[in-house]
Amino acid sequence: MNIGTRKIxxxxxxxxxxxxxIVMAIALMIVVLPIITNGIGAVFFxxxxxxxxxxxxxxxxxxxxxxxxxxxxSERYRSKVYDMLTGFETELETMAPEKKxxxxxxxxxxxxxxQALLGPLPGDSAPMLTRFKYGQTRWEKSEEKLHDLLYExxxxxxxxxxxxxxxxxxxxIGFQGTSLVKLFPYVKDNLxxxxxxxxxxxxxxxxxxxxxxxFFGGIWPEIQGTFFLAVGAMLFAFPLGVVAAVYFTExxxxxxxxxxxxxxxxxxxxVPSIVFGMFGLAFFINTLKVSESKSVIAGxxxxxxxxxxxxxxxxxxxxxAVPKTYREASLSLGSTKWNTIATVILPxxxxxxxxxxxxxxxxxxxxxxxxxxxxAVSVGSAIGLADVFSSPTPALSWNIYNLASEHEAxxxxxxxxxxxxxxxxxxxxxxxxxxxxLRARISKKLKG
Amino acid sequence: MDARESSGSASAQKATRDIYLPPxxxxxxxxxxxxxxxxxxxxxxxxxxxxxxxxADILSKYVTAIIGPSGCGKSTFLRSINRMNDxxxxxxxxGALLFDGQDIxxxxxxxxxxxxxxxxxxxxxxxxxxxxxxxxxxxxRLHGVNDKKKLMEIVERSLKKAAIWDEVCDRLDKxxxxxxxxxxxxxxxxxxxxxxxxxxxxxEPTSALDPKATAKIEDxxxxxRGSYTIMIVTHNMQQASRVSDSTxxxxxxxxxxxxxxxxxxxxxxxxxxxxxITGRFS
Numbered sequence: 001m002n003i004g005t006r007k008i009x010x011x012x013x014x015x016x017x018x019x020x021x022i023v024m025a026i027a028l029m030i031v032v033l034p035i036i037t038n039g040i041g042a043v044f045f046x047x048x049x050x051x052x053x054x055x056x057x058x059x060x061x062x063x064x065x066x067x068x069x070x071x072x073x074s075e076r077y078r079s080k081v082y083d084m085l086t087g088f089e090t091e092l093e094t095m096a097p098e099k100k101x102x103x104x105x106x107x108x109x110x111x112x113x114x115q116a117l118l119g120p121l122p123g124d125s126a127p128m129l130t131r132f133k134y135g136q137t138r139w140e141k142s143e144e145k146l147h148d149l150l151y152e153x154x155x156x157x158x159x160x161x162x163x164x165x166x167x168x169x170x171x172x173i174g175f176q177g178t179s180l181v182k183l184f185p186y187v188k189d190n191l192x193x194x195x196x197x198x199x200x201x202x203x204x205x206x207x208x209x210x211x212x213x214x215f216f217g218g219i220w221p222e223i224q225g226t227f228f229l230a231v232g233a234m235l236f237a238f239p240l241g242v243v244a245a246v247y248f249t250e251x252x253x254x255x256x257x258x259x260x261x262x263x264x265x266x267x268x269x270x271v272p273s274i275v276f277g278m279f280g281l282a283f284f285i286n287t288l289k290v291s292e293s294k295s296v297i298a299g300x301x302x303x304x305x306x307x308x309x310x311x312x313x314x315x316x317x318x319x320x321a322v323p324k325t326y327r328e329a330s331l332s333l334g335s336t337k338w339n340t341i342a343t344v345i346l347p348x349x350x351x352x353x354x355x356x357x358x359x360x361x362x363x364x365x366x367x368x369x370x371x372x373x374x375x376a377v378s379v380g381s382a383i384g385l386a387d388v389f390s391s392p393t394p395a396l397s398w399n400i401y402n403l404a405s406e407h408e409a410x411x412x413x414x415x416x417x418x419x420x421x422x423x424x425x426x427x428x429x430x431x432x433x434x435x436x437x438l439r440a441r442i443s444k445k446l447k448g
Numbered sequence: 449m450d451a452r453e454s455s456g457s458a459s460a461q462k463a464t465r466d467i468y469l470p471p472x473x474x475x476x477x478x479x480x481x482x483x484x485x486x487x488x489x490x491x492x493x494x495x496x497x498x499x500x501x502x503x504a505d506i507l508s509k510y511v512t513a514i515i516g517p518s519g520c521g522k523s524t525f526l527r528s529i530n531r532m533n534d535x536x537x538x539x540x541x542x543g544a545l546l547f548d549g550q551d552i553x554x555x556x557x558x559x560x561x562x563x564x565x566x567x568x569x570x571x572x573x574x575x576x577x578x579x580x581x582x583x584x585x586x587x588x589r590l591h592g593v594n595d596k597k598k599l600m601e602i603v604e605r606s607l608k609k610a611a612i613w614d615e616v617c618d619r620l621d622k623x624x625x626x627x628x629x630x631x632x633x634x635x636x637x638x639x640x641x642x643x644x645x646x647x648x649x650x651x652e653p654t655s656a657l658d659p660k661a662t663a664k665i666e667d668x669x670x671x672x673r674g675s676y677t678i679m680i681v682t683h684n685m686q687q688a689s690r691v692s693d694s695t696x697x698x699x700x701x702x703x704x705x706x707x708x709x710x711x712x713x714x715x716x717x718x719x720x721x722x723x724x725i726t727g728r729f730s
Contacts, residue, residue: 254537302498329636333643334564334586343586348577394525446577447625 032425042415047200049074049139050119058211059204070196076192081183082122083112087179106174110183113149117142117187118194129260130212130408137216146191150184205419213379214403215417221382223423225296225393229375230365232300232388233307237364238357241311242305245353249319250314251342269309274369276306281373291434293393295381299375306370307360314356318349348446351439356393356437362368362428368411378402381423396424470582483508483647483677484529488543489532491524498524499700501543508646510671511678512710513692515685515708517729521701522681526649528552528567529679531559547647564591567640568649573632575639580616583624583635587643592603602642610638611668630661636669648672650680654687666691689713697721 001009024327049070056062076291082351092100111121119135127133136142151168172184187194208218244265280302286289291298311318322345330340346353377399383391402419403410410417465619484506491564492500498519506512514522524533531552533539545552552562563585575583584603593599603620607613612634633653640648650669654662669678669691682688689707690694691711695712696706697720705712705721716722723729 243559301459323574325570325572326576328532328535328568328570328572329576329639330586331535332568332570333590333639334560335587335590336560339590343590344576445623447623 003191007323023081034102035418035425038415038418039420040423041203042419042422043202045137045200045202045415046197047199047202048139048142048195049136050135050195051200051202052135054120054137054211054216055204057206058216058259061204074194074196074203077149077190079119080190081118081194083430084180084183084186085111085114085121087176088183088328091179098115099185103175103178104354106171107180109181110171112147113145114223116352117149117191126330131215136195140196141412142191142195143282146188149187158375166423174306209274210379210416213407214399214413217394218401219416219420219423220393221380222396222399223383223427225376225380225395226386226397226424226427228296228383228393229299229371229395233303233364234357234361236301236304237308237360240302240355241357242315244308245315245319246341246346248316250337250345265309265312272369273306273335273367274372277370277373280417281306281371285374291390292374294373294377294390296375296393299371299392300388300397302370302374306367307364310360310363314359315349315353317353318356319345321352322348349435351442351446354442356434357437358431358438361406361437365431366397366428368401371395378406393400396420396427400424401421460500461642481508482506483548484679485546486525486543489520489545490529490542491528492538492542493536494538494539497545498701499528499698504675504696504703504704504706505648506679507694508677509674510693511673511680511691513688513695514679514698515683515688515724516698517724518683520698521669522696522698523651525698526651526679526681529647529649530563532568534559563713564643565645566647566649567643567645568651568659569633569636569653571638571652573629573636575632575635577623577625579621580624580627580635581620584639584642587639591643606642608633609641609672610634611664611671612638628661630664631660633657633665634668635702637665641672645676647679649678650678652681652683655683661688680710685713696725698722 032382049207050068054060056064058065092103092107095103115124115132115135116119116136119133135144141192147168150171152171152174154169155164156167157164168272170184172181175181175183202218203216203271206223207220207335209221210218210219224393248262280298284301287296290301292337295412326344330344331337335343375392376395377392378394378399380392380394382392400417400420403413403420407413482505486502486504488698489499489502490497502525504592514526516522520691523677527554528541528545529547547562547566551557554632573577576586578586578594581599581603584606585599588599588602593602604613604617607616615631616622616635627635633656637648654665657665666687672678673693675693680688680691692709695709696703696709697712697716698716699720705716707717712721713725716725
């Protein structure tokens with residue numbers, strides 16, 4: 001090959017390499033940026049007086065005097081709304097029966113929209129669920145709810161050949177000629193004074209329990225559950241994996257059985273995680289009965305089985321990478337095989353072993369499928385260390401899935417879901433970062 | 449050849465001693481007993497016979513050099529003395545290799561105890577990725593010395609014996625891998641000496657070093673002569689003639705000639721030896 005072709009070939013490989021890295025970086029940005037921007041919204045947002053009310057009565061947090069003066073000032077503006085409602089209700093009684101029926105239905109919709117915005121109205125019975133006890137706690141959500149109050153959503157299906165289209169009709173038009181017509185511009189103009197939006201930093205999102213299946217409150221039980229599961233899995237898998245790797249590399253005689261065991265290990269590393277989940281249910285819970293039903297310990301054991309092959313392989317490779325000369329030097333000084341492994345080989349292989357371990361820890365923290373049947377519940381409080389043998393736990397990975405697909409009001413609490421995703425991504429990133437730092441530190445110590 | 453026919457008898461013992469006692473070399477007190485003795489000793493890698501029926505006696509406290517072209521089995525022979533060949537699964541031996549009269553490959557020989565008595569320094573300097581102190585103290589700690597003061601004494605003594613104390617005494621806590629190649633090799637010698645072995649096996653200890661560091665290692669061997677039984681494998685014939693009392697010449701696994709260094713280099717009996725030392729083949 002002549003020199004010109006060679007150079008062109010080298011350059012085109014460089015170009016393709018750089019190109020693929022750029023594509024990857026862009027893809028990563030597209031995925032990560034919304035996670036970060038939306039996830040941060042769970043902690044930093046514009047909160048309303050309803051949020052502060054909620055914090056005070058659910059978590060006993062906040063300054064009661066400041067709150068009551070805020071509530072008083074917002075009630076001043078709200079009372080006019082309430083007056084208009086009672087005014088319209090009396091007006092309703094005087095209407096002709098067919099008109100009364102028509103307006104009653106429309107009025108019920110208005111009332112529901114107002115409840116969503118401001119919380120329970122006077123005359124309502126005390127709500128059963130916490131989510132109905134407060135109005136909108138987040139300002140950007142109240143603007144959506146204001147739109148719901150002002151406009152009625154309708155569907156245009158006049159043309160059967162195209163899909164129905166949503167369009168909005170002002171509710172004020174429907175109440176033309178009644179006393180309620182004044183309500184809509186009033187609420188629109190005075191919403192800020194009724195809800196008192198204010199920039200809020202809610203660190204409690206990380207440290208609080210959730211209230212009424214994540215409508216309010218934080219994600220601490222999920223964070224703690226993830227921590228328990230991942231660390232628990234590590235406690236089982238790491239020692240076991242390192243011992244197995246030492247056996248494979250130092251003690252096992254090459255032969256049929258050994259190569260079978262190794263290929264079995266490699267195969268296990270590629271088994272889909274849902275299979276491990278089913279296995280965990282069948283083996284740990286139904287057969288071994290480590291717990292009566294789902295529990296942290298069953299989940300941790302399942303995760304441990306899942307990450308074990310990865311740990312074994314990482315440790316094996318790290319041990320094989322230790323120079324043969326260390327082994328020779330140690331043995332020539334009259335060291336036993338076991339001593340050589342414990343004092344020379346494992347310390348020298350430690351960076352690689354730890355890297356494998358921490359990456360597995362990250363994987364255990366992020367996996368959903370293995371804990372569906374063995375450990376995870378969608379709603380629950382943080383559990384104590386003593387309960388890990390008997391009780392299940394919420395966990396970030398499972399709750400993200402749950403909020404995205406199974407929660408009854410998923411669209412209303414997207415910020416919680418994004419907050420959980422951000423928390424999980426940060427935990428895994430931090431773990432990987434600490435692996436890099438740890439590795440660099442130990443390698444530096446080894447290299448001198 | 450005398451060495452090949454040597455047995456335990458008194459006359460053979462005397463003949464062996466003659467190998468080691470060239471007129472110009474001083475006699476070493478206590479250096480007249482056979483320390484290591486090979487009898488029809490062969491080493492196989494699987495089917496391949498790497499060392500063929502070698503018989504030789506090595507006297508204690510003297511320096512014995514092993515020379516020969518690459519692949520002649522000299523390193524294999526050296527490594528069999530402290531059973532480092534055990535690391536190669538296909539390796540097995542026939543005949544006898546005696547250390548202090550005991551068969552090294554005997555059924556009941558404890559290779560860990562043997563290696564404690566027969567230390568080894570390797571071709572490439574191989575200090576552990578630990579501090580200089582921990583490197584030297586590694587052996588003593590293994591053998592049960594845990595007292596900090598005692599360890600310090602051993603470390604100092606070993607480093608002084610290996611003639612490197614002055615260079616590293618102020619940085620014992622630094623990683624040994626930060627030293628130069630020659631210093632690392634002397635650390636390895638010191639590490640071996642710290643176990644207080646009887647025999648020192650040097651497997652081409654200077655092949656990875658520059659001439660200056662090589663000279664230092666050679667001086668060190670001269671200083672250790674008389675205290676330890678030293679066996680050195682070398683490619684460098686000048687080195688063999690400089691540092692050793694007797695020399696063994698291996699060719700294709702066969703011990704061709706074993707004689708006092710002076711005699712082997714000036715008046716070899718075997719024509720093959722002559723061809724090799726005069727550089728006709730290598």
